[in-house]
Amino acid sequence: MIKLRDLTKVFGPQTAVAGLNLDVPAGQIVGFLGPNGAGKSTTLKMITGMLQPTSGTVTVAGHDLATDALAVKRSVGFVPESGALFESLTGLEYLRMVAALYGIEETQADARITEFIQFFDLTWEALTDKFLGSYSKGMRRKVAIISALLHNPPVLLFDEPLDGLDVNAAMGFKTLIQTLAKQGRTVVYSSHILDVVERLCDRVVIIHQGRLVLDGAPAAISAEHGGASLEEVFTRLTGGDRLREKAENFAQTFRHDPPA
Amino acid sequence: MTLPPKPERLQSRALGVLFTELFYRGRQIRVNPKLKPANVKRGRFWGFALLALVGAALIAVNSTRFPAPLFATMAHAYTLLFGGISLVSASGAMLFNEQEPDILLHRPVSARVILLAKVRVLLRSLWFNALALNLIVTLVGMFSARGSWRYGPAHVLSLALSATFMLSLVVVCLHLCLRWFGKERLHSLLTTSQVIAVVIFIGGSQLAPRMMSDWANGPWQPSAWLLALPPFWFGCIDALAMAWSPDPCLLIGAALACGVTALLAWLAFARLADSYEDTVFALQEHARAPTAPGGRRWTDRLAAWQPIRWWLRDPAERVGFLLTLTQVTRVRNVKLRVFPLLIQFTAYPLIFLFSGAEGLTLVFIALPAVFAMVGFVITEAMQYSEENTGSDLFRYVPLASPGPLFFGARKALLLLTMLPLLLLWVTVVLVVTHDPVQLLRMLPAMALGWVAGLVPATMSSYLIFSKSLEGGMKMGRGCLMQFVPLLVGGLVGGVSWAAWNYGFFTWWLLFVILGAVGASWGLRQVIARQPLDLEAV
Numbered sequence: 001m002i003k004l005r006d007l008t009k010v011f012g013p014q015t016a017v018a019g020l021n022l023d024v025p026a027g028q029i030v031g032f033l034g035p036n037g038a039g040k041s042t043t044l045k046m047i048t049g050m051l052q053p054t055s056g057t058v059t060v061a062g063h064d065l066a067t068d069a070l071a072v073k074r075s076v077g078f079v080p081e082s083g084a085l086f087e088s089l090t091g092l093e094y095l096r097m098v099a100a101l102y103g104i105e106e107t108q109a110d111a112r113i114t115e116f117i118q119f120f121d122l123t124w125e126a127l128t129d130k131f132l133g134s135y136s137k138g139m140r141r142k143v144a145i146i147s148a149l150l151h152n153p154p155v156l157l158f159d160e161p162l163d164g165l166d167v168n169a170a171m172g173f174k175t176l177i178q179t180l181a182k183q184g185r186t187v188v189y190s191s192h193i194l195d196v197v198e199r200l201c202d203r204v205v206i207i208h209q210g211r212l213v214l215d216g217a218p219a220a221i222s223a224e225h226g227g228a229s230l231e232e233v234f235t236r237l238t239g240g241d242r243l244r245e246k247a248e249n250f251a252q253t254f255r256h257d258p259p260a
Numbered sequence: 261m262t263l264p265p266k267p268e269r270l271q272s273r274a275l276g277v278l279f280t281e282l283f284y285r286g287r288q289i290r291v292n293p294k295l296k297p298a299n300v301k302r303g304r305f306w307g308f309a310l311l312a313l314v315g316a317a318l319i320a321v322n323s324t325r326f327p328a329p330l331f332a333t334m335a336h337a338y339t340l341l342f343g344g345i346s347l348v349s350a351s352g353a354m355l356f357n358e359q360e361p362d363i364l365l366h367r368p369v370s371a372r373v374i375l376l377a378k379v380r381v382l383l384r385s386l387w388f389n390a391l392a393l394n395l396i397v398t399l400v401g402m403f404s405a406r407g408s409w410r411y412g413p414a415h416v417l418s419l420a421l422s423a424t425f426m427l428s429l430v431v432v433c434l435h436l437c438l439r440w441f442g443k444e445r446l447h448s449l450l451t452t453s454q455v456i457a458v459v460i461f462i463g464g465s466q467l468a469p470r471m472m473s474d475w476a477n478g479p480w481q482p483s484a485w486l487l488a489l490p491p492f493w494f495g496c497i498d499a500l501a502m503a504w505s506p507d508p509c510l511l512i513g514a515a516l517a518c519g520v521t522a523l524l525a526w527l528a529f530a531r532l533a534d535s536y537e538d539t540v541f542a543l544q545e546h547a548r549a550p551t552a553p554g555g556r557r558w559t560d561r562l563a564a565w566q567p568i569r570w571w572l573r574d575p576a577e578r579v580g581f582l583l584t585l586t587q588v589t590r591v592r593n594v595k596l597r598v599f600p601l602l603i604q605f606t607a608y609p610l611i612f613l614f615s616g617a618e619g620l621t622l623v624f625i626a627l628p629a630v631f632a633m634v635g636f637v638i639t640e641a642m643q644y645s646e647e648n649t650g651s652d653l654f655r656y657v658p659l660a661s662p663g664p665l666f667f668g669a670r671k672a673l674l675l676l677t678m679l680p681l682l683l684l685w686v687t688v689v690l691v692v693t694h695d696p697v698q699l700l701r702m703l704p705a706m707a708l709g710w711v712a713g714l715v716p717a718t719m720s721s722y723l724i725f726s727k728s729l730e731g732g733m734k735m736g737r738g739c740l741m742q743f744v745p746l747l748v749g750g751l752v753g754g755v756s757w758a759a760w761n762y763g764f765f766t767w768w769l770l771f772v773i774l775g776a777v778g779a780s781w782g783l784r785q786v787i788a789r790q791p792l793d794l795e796a797v
Contacts, residue, residue: 080362080366082362084363093281
């Protein structure tokens with residue numbers, strides 16, 4: 001469903017993604033991991049057509065991004081890490097606007113929005129009484145998620161989707177993702193919360209300094225690394241294996257009383 | 261499962277509604293973040309009425325004594341400058357919004373559809389404002405003794421053309437600048453162009469009538485240099501309709517209006533529309549050039565300079581100084597509050613120098629008001645920033661009073677605003693009079709500017725950069741307060757003039773300086789004892 005071939009992105013003197021090759025079939029949930037600045041968000045933005053690759057190809061649902069970007073975009077639902085929304089619209093106005101961009105008529109959109117409202121324990125009043133700028137972080141995230149799912153896309157890309165969601169909403173959302181994957185949708189899930197990724201994803205991909213350094217099922221990875229947890233494997237592969245020692249040494253610098 | 265492609269019409273309509281709402285509603289919400297959707301004001305009657313009033317005042321002051329082509333040129337000049345200033349300030353956020361790629365670029369909508377939806381909204385708004393500003397002008401052109409009914413339709417048409425010209429020009433310039441120079445420089449360019457627009461507006465509105473005064477109440481004489489002025493091109497269309505005679509100069513002007521507008525519109529909305537997506541990509545891709553290893557910014561070097569280090573011995577003052585320096589030189593909206601004001605206050609007295617023999621006398625009378633306004637208004641503006649939430653820091657660090665932060669900020673403002681202003685006027689006075697004694701006449705202005713810069717910080721809840729910019733737009737009381745330094749400055753200027761001419765200047769100067777020292781000491785005591793306003797969080 002998603003094919004990346006030699007995908008590269010260079011920003012000025014810095015190579016953010018270096019020759020990434022990846023195949024994600026339908027029905028799979030892939031955890032997309034890496035330390036800060038590893039190139040995860042850049043890769044997701046290239047898959048969605050938000051950033052132009054410097055070289056390499058992206059194919060989504062059979063459509064080549066270079067030749068048919070709009071078809072790729074129609075196939076993808078994306079929740080960006082920033083959670084950016086137009087803050088002077090109400091939630092309902094925003095969702096109707098997004099629906100229109102996917103060619104969904106308002107009556108159809110309203111019916112679908114109603115279903116999402118029920119799922120996320122929202123109300124019509126909540127979506128119409130306030131502008132998005134005054135929503136809580138969790139509410140904003142729910143609206144961003146609804147806007148990614150509204151057009152029923154076959155490919156879902158999530159960049160830190162749980163940020164701001166309460167425990168119940170997060171639980172419901174994770175179950176929803178798993179069910180959608182079982183129905184045949186492809187999910188790429190980027191996050192720093194490794195235990196969620198370990199439990200949720202069928203496969204884990206770790207990138208470091210723009211390169212793929214690990215690709216496999218969580219259980220297989222653990223077995224290959226002598227029963228280590230995903231967190232331990234991650235820190236080993238991304239240069240964080242001496243972090244504990246480093247933190248303990250640094251804590252020693254706090255031994256004096258703070259200045260009055 | 262993939263949705264079939266839908267016609268662009270639905271997308272175009274949705275985006276049209278979106279950008280209209282963002283354009284008209286956005287500012288109301290920024291001013292009042294707690295605004296409910298039901299309370300958004302949709303009526304634009306008062307905005308229309310206010311612009312019509314401004315237009316009436318401008319035409320009454322400057323234009324009615326000129327022959328038709330210049331009368332029409334004046335009307336278009338005001339419209340282009342008013343429209344240009346508002347367009348430059350709105351279009352940066354509207355055309356190249358940094359949040360927008362995350363919201364729209366991954367949706368199946370082409371960049372051309374997005375650009376054209378924005379253009380429609382901006383064009384509608386420009387034309388509406390132009391019509392409001394020109395309502396009285398149009399009536400005067402139609403029904404005055406030298407007017408003609410044909411001026412009405414011709415002016416409405418030429419306004420539509422000039423609105424298209426304005427928007428196309430801004431789109432082309434922003435587009436090319438973003439592609440060639442990158443995001444950071446685009447922001448500087450937007451700021452600079454707004455400052456330049458203000459300077460042109462003030463300078464143009466004062467100087468142009470003086471330059472054209474030979475034509476006032478006289479017959480129309482074509483002049484080639486007028487063809488260099490875009491407002492004249494559009495004025496030619498109106499003048500042709502009014503005079504109904506094919507004057508060659510007017511024909512060339514009208515042809516330029518149509519030709520240049522068509523060319524710019526093609527460039528902006530056809531030629532560059534396809535690469536709009538690339539330009540928006542550039543918004544995300546900009547990688548700031550790293551500072552050289554071990555390199556320091558000029559602000560750090562200035563603060564590290566020994567005399568400045570001594571001047572800023574208090575660490576909190578040093579923080580206030582550095583923060584003000586960086587905000588005023590780096591944050592676009594703070595820059596826009598400071599530099600246009602500074603230039604505006606500087607430009608008016610400079611224009612007095614063109615008023616003949618009395619020019620210098622007028623300058624000396626005006627200078628106390630200029631220094632007082634610069635001191636007061638810019639200090640007042642230092643409370644506002646788009647990064648205002650950062651100032652919460654000052655509320656949880658062990659700081660008893662915001663006073664030291666303010667004193668540091670004041671020192672930065674003295675360096676950035678008062679010092680250049682002083683150097684400029686010392687130079688002007690020396691160049692014009694060749695008499696250093698005349699510099700003494702500036703001392704009352706300097707003393708007043710010194711004191712006026714302390715006054716805003718004595719008001720409650722003054723904490724540097726702690727209030728949202730939009731809060732600054734609501735400053736009804738602030739606007740009224742700005743008249744106080746203006747009035748006091750005018751009074752001091754008047755008495756200084758009398759003192760100089762009637763032989764009691766030394767006593768007057770002594771009185772002003774002692775008064776300023778006393779007032780400054782008192783105000784500093786009040787500021788240093790000001791508690792932090794925790795309610796404002």
